[in-house]
Amino acid sequence: MRLNKILLAAACALLMLPVLALALAWLTPDVPGVSMAQTWWHLLGTTLPGYVSSSLWLALGVGAGAAVVGSSAALAVTLFEFPGRRALEWLLLLPLAMPAYVLAYVWTDTLQYSGPLQTALRSALGLQGALWPDVRSLGGAVAVFVLCLYPYVYLLMRAALAERGVQLMQAARLLGAGLSRRVLRVALPLARPALAAGVVLVLMETLADYGVGAYFGLNTFTTGIYRAWLALGDRSTAAQLAVLMLVCVAALVAVEKSAQRRLRFGSARSTAPGQTRTLEGARLPLRSAGARLAAWAVCGLPLLLGFVLPVAALLRLAWRQMHYNAPAVYDFATGQMVAAPAPPWWQTPYAQAAANSLTLALVAAVLALLLAWWLSFAQRGGLPWPLAVLRQTVALGYAVPGAVITVGILLPLGWWQQAWPTSPLQGLITGTLVGVVYACLVRFTSVALQSIEAGYARLPTSMDDNARLLGVRGVLLWWRVHRPLLMRASGTAALLVFVDVMKELPATLLLRPFGYDTLAVQAFQMASDERLAEAALPSLTIVLTGLLPVLLLARATR
Template sequence: MRRIISACRSLPLILLALLLTLPVLAVFAAWLPWGDADGLAGPILREMASTVLPGYVWTTVWLGLMVALGAAIVGTVAAAAVTLFDFPGRRLLEWLLLLPLAMPAYVTAYAYTDFLQFSGPLQVWLRETYGLEGRLLPEVRSLGGAVWVFIFSLYPYVYLLARTALGERAAHLMEAARLLGAPLRRRIMTVALPLARPAVAAGVALVLMETLADFGVASYFGIQTFTTGIYKAWLSMDNRIAAAQLATFLLVLVVLLLQIEVRAQRRMRFVTNGVGRAGSAEAQPLRLRGGQAAMAWLVCLLPVLMGFVAPVFFMLRPLAADWSVLPWSRFLEWAGNSVRLGAITSVLAVAIALALAFAVRRRPAPLTRGVVQLASLGYAVPGAVIVVGLLLPVGWLQAAVPDWGLASLITATAVGIVWAYLVRFCAVALQSMLSGYARIPVSFDDSARMLGTRSWGLLARVHWPLLKRSTAAAALLVFVDVMKELPATMVLRPFNSDTLAVVAYQLARDERLGEAALPSLALVAVGLVPVIMLSRTLRSR
């Protein structure tokens, strides 16, 4: 009887989690016999498998491998430099290395293309100055260009986790190895880097998930990845079932990467446990001077220049050259649409996350924890998969009950796009709320119950005053993520409701890169806010 009552109490949470996971479930349902009622998806997939699908897979694999290797090298070397060594300006470089997190990868792609393409200022200057002709630099819009963009946009994921792992224990163990007579090279290769291996693996998994989820860079550069193949099967071939069935392969790969990330995080926690603070404080980073300090500066400054400073400079150039070509008149409209969608989504995401976190706090049963994990699945799902999975059940219901008009409700209003945002980013708010609850002792709840506080009164009078900072952080993170989201926004936005991300993509695609600089820089400015918060948090720790 108690189990039945507990299940009934958890029913609203279960329905909420199903609402957030419906797109993922719908993608897998596309393989059921009734999913492809007209039987057209099978011939389309067979035709794609014999023509373009091997190319999609090959390009995606090569892109993922090269980006993973490059991000692992750049992030690990930068983390080792600021953690294991001490040199002038190290504190400054610690947070400068986080700046590329504020740059959406597609914005970096627009900036490099504008500056380095055949008609860009660099090649024009080289031809005019030295009397040269033809193309002088490699084509930016290529697989190599995409690898470059992704490496310097995503390496902070590896840098952050590797820096945390090395900072916990590496300096202490390297000091012990030095006292045993090990040279510096051996201390780094046999002590520090193996210690950071789980953190690097977790960071690389995150980098790969972001690379697989990307649509803006691949579409703009004309690279035929699996994500662009999903959109082509859906939009060009007009078959949502084929797109959904393709999306399942991408979703399975993302789930595998997520498992790798989770296991690496567990190993990382195991590695960092049991080290006293006093022992870590006794071991100091190795002091560098002269040429060694300059080399450390170069190693740390190069990723910042390539991932943030250079793209911002490239976008500021057209702003300084001619302000009249910029779409100032419509900029406020685009920014207003982005802010409105971000505000609505952040409020709803925080409310859902607070309800789920409070439920876990009250009843930490396996059922409640399973519901929370189910609701967190969407963050790892690419935006293209969410869009396909969101419109599939709507299409099925529309075909079954034509009078309901569900298709117009999802695609012609803000309902569909906010739903997709919640599926994608509710996990961000949920993690922040769970972290906030972890800092509230359970004894507070027991004391409040002894004083007669029950149920929602506990949340309103005890938890909420202590969760205000976590709530604000969660709302801000969701807001920034919504502002930068491109694939779901581009497909599901209502008519005449362009956002900054969509406009930047459309202007860049139309070769109006100078006009794309204004919305792109606005996205970068918004993205700087959580980066500054993250930097302050790391320093306070």
């Protein structure tokens, strides 16, 4: 038992090592003779105000947009009845499968000067020049994030309103309150904690993103960390920015926890089933048609712009790349350009990137699931408070951005290399998959942990007491009793980690071995080189993979 606790503490400390390394970086300046205070003053006078300003405006825009779009859709599908509501109720979750950087590639290709939309409009209307500003801007990034992340707000708002919103709306209607007053004075205050929790989740995802900021050329915290580390080679500046970003994320986590604690209501749920208000012509048929159109617009536009049209654009680009952009070579015998012989499909860059992504995702999912089983089983048996604190800290790993984790991994490696130049540890972490898998475990073990804990919450502790009376203890208790009952939660945990690793870009981009490209890295590099058609197939694969947990979530919420 003591050995198990020691190993558990070592595992938790290893998962928290990147954050601890960032804290120690404050005490170890990278340049001899330059204190961390001097580094801070230099940042304040040069790049830090720009990073803060861009990140703040991006966060404000995305938070406000996601709150409006997500809450409007949740109000529509929860409080009203209209044709297509049941389908839209789960279809609105589909943009969760679309990574933000993929959506940025799609809309850039569609809306740019040489894109199909502007080309068709100039040809049809006889216009010249750009018809609108470049989408690669701060406003374009805000729109991309809103379309990808509004389902966080929608999902929590829908759950809060479905709990008691319909019944209270009916009570307010019987008391003579108009529709606008019922929505503003009853429904929205009821779901305010859920709205706050959803917006905080959106902000954490926005701050953690690297692909959109790098592709649009934004000066955010995440792009600043990578620029300081890769372009300038300044570890102190990268560590300072990473710590400041970590403080912001910790504050958002505290706000989200506070909002989650308020997601409980005192009165019991009504036993009488509530009925949704029907948007049909009790007054004027035209007004009824307008109400239906408004409901369809509120629910359909985010789905159309955030998933349907981007998937269609990806399919168009992939088809064009496969059938019209085949490589050609000059045939000296005929004097003409002929199609080059295609390599076997398993030797194509896409197939190799897909195999790399699958391997990495499977290894990370299995290891994260094993760690989640171990930590949850130990927590169920009772842990001393130091171990309990360590375990709770590990559960917050998903909130730490990938850029921060990457810097936290590379910093101690640099210290180790300076102390022992001949040590092979540096090559073991950055030259193999060990570093990438380690970064994925630091960030995504908490995802598996939450799923396993949710499964354990449905198992009464009396079951364990009965098993111990029958002589089943220790690992046998988990194997014979817990494991069969946690199969569904375990499958969900492994699936969520698998999909998150498939979409992971920042840590993989910096820690991967030379020549080891995943689908996310391949799509990012192709898009950065303006080869958007070649980025379509890996992007489409990531989106289709991300549909699996979204459909699982939609089924669970129904």
